[in-house]
Amino acid sequence: MGETAEIPGPEGSEHVVARLRRHGRVLVLPALLLIxxxxxxxxxxxWLDEGWPQLAAIVAGALLVVLGALLPYLAWLSSRTTITTRRVIVRRGLFVRVRRELWHRSGYDVQVTRSWLQRSAGSGDVRLETGHEVAVVLRDVPKPLSVQAALHELMAQAHALGGPAVGPAARPAAFAPADTVSWGGR
Known part of the structure; x- marks a missing residue:
């Protein structure tokens, strides 16, 4: 998790804290199937007769390898989570790419769930509750407790550096109530 790289942004530089994928143990079954x-x-x-029986066995084997080993590997490779000093970027999808960003300033709840198998492998699910209907779930993340601690620290830093404003006293001067014009009012 100690990777640092700069992402240029409009308000200065954004540093990459971590790049995460699912734990590598999800590739064990596809690798065993391939072998x-x-x-x-x-x-x-x-042992098969020459001609179409040999060809059918080769095609069936190739189809099993593509569906059971290659597609899971590509799916694992195509999903990545990047945690920066300002946001969490989740990219998923093999054929249809989906990108979701969560800003640390907006705040969210971080929950870690670990099954006994995940605990033995050192992984877990990190659930980010944003208050919307659909939560962001980072499945099978290595070292989930470190990820949770890092996210809590990054949110605290974001709020300390001018996080989300709450209440009328925290509004920017440009949006002060005295400057508000009501359209169609008397």
Whole structure:
């Protein structure tokens, strides 16, 4: 999580705190499937009759490898979460890309959920509740308690540096109530 890179922004520089993906253990089953299909196909093809039976075995093996190993690997590779000093950027999607950003200034609730398997692997789910209907869930993140602590610290820094304003006293001078014009009023 100690990566630092600068992202130029309109109000100065934004530093990358961490780049996260799902834990690598999600690729264990696709890797085992790849090994098993390659072994079975290599063993079975010479025993089959020449012609379409061998071709069918090779095509079936290739289809299993593509669907069971290649697509999960590409899906894992195409989803990434970047935590910067100002925001959390979540990118997901293999065929349709979805990008969601959460600003630390706006505030959100951070919750960590870990199953027994995740605890043994050192991972967990980090849920970011923003107050909207759909929460952002970072699934199977390595070191979720460190991620939670970092997010709490970044939110505290964002609020200390001029986070969201609450109440009429915190409004910018340009939006003072005396300057408000009511359209259609008498």
């Amino acid at each position: 098993a299909v390659a072994g079975v196909t290599a063993y079975a093809v010479p």
